[in-house]
Amino acid sequence: MTGAREHDLPPDVDTPVVIAGAGPVGMALALELAMHRVKSVLVERNPETTTFPKMDLTNVRSMELMRRWGTLDDIRRAGVGEQYSFDVIFTSGLDGYEYGRWELPSQKEMRDTITAANDGSQPREPWQRISQERMEAVLMKRCLDSPFIDVRRPWAVVAVRQEADGAVTTIRSANGDEHQLRSTFVAGCDGAHSVVRRSTNIHLEGERSALGTSCQVHFRSRDVRTLHRFGQFWHIFMARPIGRVVIVAQDEEDTWTMQASVPAGTTVDEIDPVEFLRLHTNSAIEVDEILKHSVWQPQALVASSYRDRQIFVAGDAAHQYIPTGGYGMNTGVGDAVDLGWKLAAVINGWGGERLLDSYDAERRPVGVANRDRAVHNARVHSDAAQIVGADAHLLAQDNDAGEKLRARLTAHYADRRGENESFGTELGYGYPDSPVITTAADEDEIGTITAADPLVYTPTACPGARAPHVFLSPDNSIIDNFTDQFTLVNFGGDPRAVKDILAAAGDLGVPMKHVAIDHQSARELYRRDFAIVRPDGHVAWRSSHRPDSPADLVATVAGR
Structure with a gap:
């Protein structure tokens, strides 16, 4: 290096x-x-x-x-294999009714979207279960x-x-x-x-035990006939008269995790995990092995x-x-x-x-x-519990009251998606108050701590932001260059500026490489002739002009 x-x-x-x-x-x-x-x-x-x-x-x-x-x-x-969905299903129990579904793409589907877009709006990599x-x-x-x-x-x-x-x-x-x-x-x-x-x-600092108490059961089961009553899923939520329940598919083989609320003060010794599973799912699920069960409080x-x-x-x-x-x-x-x-x-x-x-x-x-x-996402579920109130038993009933309550929950979850789709939150964060991020005279924006829309990532290469991804060739992203040192990205700017910045970096012993990129879409995305990107892939500076003092610029981004 x-x-x-x-x-x-x-x-x-x-x-x-x-x-x-x-x-x-x-x-x-x-x-x-x-x-x-x-x-x-x-x-x-x-x-x-x-x-x-x-x-x-x-x-x-x-x-x-x-x-x-x-x-x-x-x-x-x-x-988990690339073909499996990330679907989240909402039901009244494994033997009841489905009243909501968030259809989330598989790894393969997300990769296809990434490849097709190539406009900076997508991540370099799909997610992974x-x-x-x-x-x-x-x-x-x-x-x-x-x-x-x-x-x-x-x-x-x-x-x-x-x-x-x-x-x-x-x-x-x-x-x-x-x-x-x-x-x-x-x-x-x-x-x-x-x-x-x-x-x-x-x-x-923050909230502790006010967030309730839960029991978590890790278990193995190949009883997919019961578990997949509503189809393959990543998470399945159940509103039961005894409380809200969620099962997570840890793989697409035999490993699962169930979580359910329990009264404050409950100890792990008071819980028979197999009976706990069956009671909270209202099913005779066949359990091959209990891996572990524990009582915990979300923080x-x-x-x-x-x-x-x-x-x-x-x-x-x-x-x-x-x-x-x-x-x-x-x-x-x-x-x-x-x-x-x-x-x-x-x-x-x-x-x-x-x-x-x-x-x-x-x-x-x-x-x-x-x-x-995370608290916002949790409130989506707690607000659903408020809608249900004491009427959770109606959710599994085939009558007008049950249909009306299920319809309210269907609308609730349709309107409040985002728990696992907050790409603005995951990719759109920045470092506006960092002492090692700097702006040039022609800079008109700087990264914010969070994106304006938590669900939508709007690509930007302003200082402090994550440098956006764009493929330069079928398997070569611009962000693949950003790993173990600073990178001076040059979209065709003044060669003298490149020479001066690299010389300043050499004089200060700061590792910096030069990458010349001839790619119109990338240039339009980064909006300047030059950008200095840090080893972690965040933009430290950008401009279309030679800095007044290349030495001061390099010293600033290196924390000197």
């Missing part, structure tokens, strides 16, 4: 970065650092990756980011194979102490042995009860800050969401890429302190916006 070097460690430092937690976000951060040739120690308390399905969607932006580490094809192979157990297995194999990632498991992070020039992390093995790791930085990707976060002054929380000196938080350590919309892990992957390239820039000697400051300035507003969007 031009301009980068492997970090030379001081004699009293074990590793540049300690990462606490080897879930998807921690592994994403380790892989991002490794792409920049920066070593990390990845500490995980569990001996193996998770054996439970957990999350079920990797969204379009995360799939774009997964391309950077060469994991995309493995994730596709491990996930994949359970967390399969996702983690793919990412862990890549981590274990990397010479830049030292995976320590089963070791738990039990304490973190900051010092003047770094941090000391105490880790403990399963048999009680303790070891101290000295590092320049520590990243807390260790979940909702993060030890790393609790070692700082960072606290969580809507965001950390007060994402940085405390040498310590950073990401993923569930930084934000915890209601699962409506699938923003949890996907927001965390964005955190990991943003933080990873910035830590690497500082460790490799060319990034400045303002790059580290920009992590909080950029990612925390996105964390807040995605939390609020």
Whole structure:
């Protein structure tokens, strides 16, 4: 990689970065650092990756980011096949009536739309249904194979102490042995009860137990005759007299997750999971195996800050969401890429302190916006419950009262789509308040934190925004150029400006490549002769003119 070097460690430092937690976000951060040739120690308390399905969607932006580490094809192979739909069905129970359906495209259908449009309005990659157990297995194999990632498991992070020039992390093995790791930085990707976060002054803000209590049952069943009564689905929601129920198809084989509300104070020992499944679905579903069942409370929380000196938080350590919309892990992957390239820039000697400051300035507003969007999506279902009120028993009845109530819910869900179609939210976010985004004299806009329409992505290459995708040839997107360094994109501007910017980058040791693009649609989309795009694919600057001071421009985007 031009301009980068492997970090030379001081004699009293074990590793540049300690990462606490080897879930998807921690592994994403380790892989991002490794792409920049920066070593990390990845500490995980569990001996193996998770054996439970957990999350079920990797969204379009995360799939774009997964391309950077060469994991995309493995994730596709491990996930649900491209032919299966993402349909969401609303019913009165597995033996009742269907009263709503969100027809969502399969991966193949989305890919066909992407190929046909090629106007910047689409993502580079379709979404992917994949359970967390399969996702983690793919990412862990890549981590274990990397010479830049030292995976320590089963070791738990039990304490973190900051010092003047770094941090000391105490880790403990399963048999009680303790070891101290000295590092320049520590990243807390260790979940909702993060030890790393609790070692700082960072606290969580938002709604806690007011969001109710749920029981979640992961199970295996091949009883598709019962489960597919209304056809193949991704999610099926059921309004039952005993409460709202949802089943998620984790794969198209035999693995499912059911969630249903339970009274506050309910413990897992009080629940027989098989009977719970049958009661809440009003069916005699055949269960082959209960993988796990648990009682939990949805949260809507965001950390007060994402940085405390040498310590950073990401993923569930930084934000915890209601699962409506699938923003949890996907927001965390964005955190990991943003933080990873910035830590690497500082460790490799060319990034400045303002790059580290920009992590909080950029990612925390996105964390807040995605939390609020998840709450909005949840209210679609809670408002439906208000419509039903005490009349849920009518939904399964073949009479006028049942038909009228079902019709009201049909209209409700038809008018309030968007839970898994918020492409404006997923692709249209920007970093308007970042200290490392800059504008030129001919700039007339800058990216906003969230898109004007959460459901519709309107492509823009203004500073701070995600650089939009357009195919330059059948399998070559403009955004494939944006990975491990800055990219000076040139749509035919003054060659002297190219020479001056690249020379300034060379003088400052900032890795920057030049990509000349002769593509009229791309030029119209980016609206300027030049754009500097960051390693994470966000536009740092654009203009049709030579900057007054190329050195100042490069220094700004590098955080110097």
